[in-house]
Amino acid sequence: MLVGFAEKLTFDNLGCLVDIPTGLSEASAEISRPFLSCVPPFIQIVVHTRVTMQPEIIRRFHTALPQVRNWIDRFLDAHADRARTVSTLGFTRLAACFPQELLERAKVVSVDRVPFPPVDQFGLPEFAPLQQVSFDGITFKDTFFLQQGRESEAIHFHELVHVVQWSQLGVDNFLLAYGLGLAAFGYAQSPLEQMAYTLQHSFEAGTPPPGLVHVIEQATDAIWSQAAPIIRGSLVGA
Numbered sequence: 001m002l003v004g005f006a007e008k009l010t011f012d013n014l015g016c017l018v019d020i021p022t023g024l025s026e027a028s029a030e031i032s033r034p035f036l037s038c039v040p041p042f043i044q045i046v047v048h049t050r051v052t053m054q055p056e057i058i059r060r061f062h063t064a065l066p067q068v069r070n071w072i073d074r075f076l077d078a079h080a081d082r083a084r085t086v087s088t089l090g091f092t093r094l095a096a097c098f099p100q101e102l103l104e105r106a107k108v109v110s111v112d113r114v115p116f117p118p119v120d121q122f123g124l125p126e127f128a129p130l131q132q133v134s135f136d137g138i139t140f141k142d143t144f145f146l147q148q149g150r151e152s153e154a155i156h157f158h159e160l161v162h163v164v165q166w167s168q169l170g171v172d173n174f175l176l177a178y179g180l181g182l183a184a185f186g187y188a189q190s191p192l193e194q195m196a197y198t199l200q201h202s203f204e205a206g207t208p209p210p211g212l213v214h215v216i217e218q219a220t221d222a223i224w225s226q227a228a229p230i231i232r233g234s235l236v237g238a
């Protein structure tokens with residue numbers, strides 16, 4: 001689905017993202033360094049995928065942002081009375097990893113089915129298949145929604161990583177970076193998910209990194225520094 005568009009973004013597993021050459025909007029622009037090069041070394045996220053995509057997808061995603069934001073806000077409002085702060089759940093290992101302030105701010109809601117925004121209604125049919133996926137959890141801002149019966153401490157950890165990512169980037173930049181990652185790599189290989197899964201695995205292995213929140217913030221900034229030029233380049237002349 002992503003092959004054959006006007007602007008080609010090529011990634012490999014060496015080096016850093018390079019600037020898209022100017023004047024190549026109608027031609028191929030090669031990016032020979034990976035999406036993630038500056039993350040802390042223990043987060044060994046290696047991008048093997050070679051992808052092509054076109055800036056038009058990013059422009060449509062950008063146009064859809066107000067609708068996505070509005071849907072998220074309404075969804076959060078509709079579930080606010082069922083949200084519990086993570087600090088009340090008694091997860092001692094989470095308390096050892098994350099600061100109390102975060103656990104008191106982050107909220108969780110158990111749901112029959114984890115929602116995904118109706119992106120097909122927002123002019124983003126490329127992402128519509130995700131609406132059919134049964135996710136264990138999803139995070140919107142500082143609140144995450146978990147599938148009933150699958151509320152392990154590890155999934156709480158995973159979603160808390162996303163809470164920190166949302167806080168670090170802000171709503172619009174998180175959505176843009178997440179959408180770009182989905183479009184370029186698919187769900188499992190998207191950089192913000194790879195970070196969450198990699199850290200979750202370290203948590204499950206009993207070896208989460210010290211200074212976890214700072215590590216997430218640094219890695220998130222690194223992702224944004226790689227994504228922003230691509231997004232800006234796509235929006236030029238839109």
Ligand SMILES: [Zn+2]
Pocket residue numbers: 158162193196
């Ligand atoms: Zn995730």
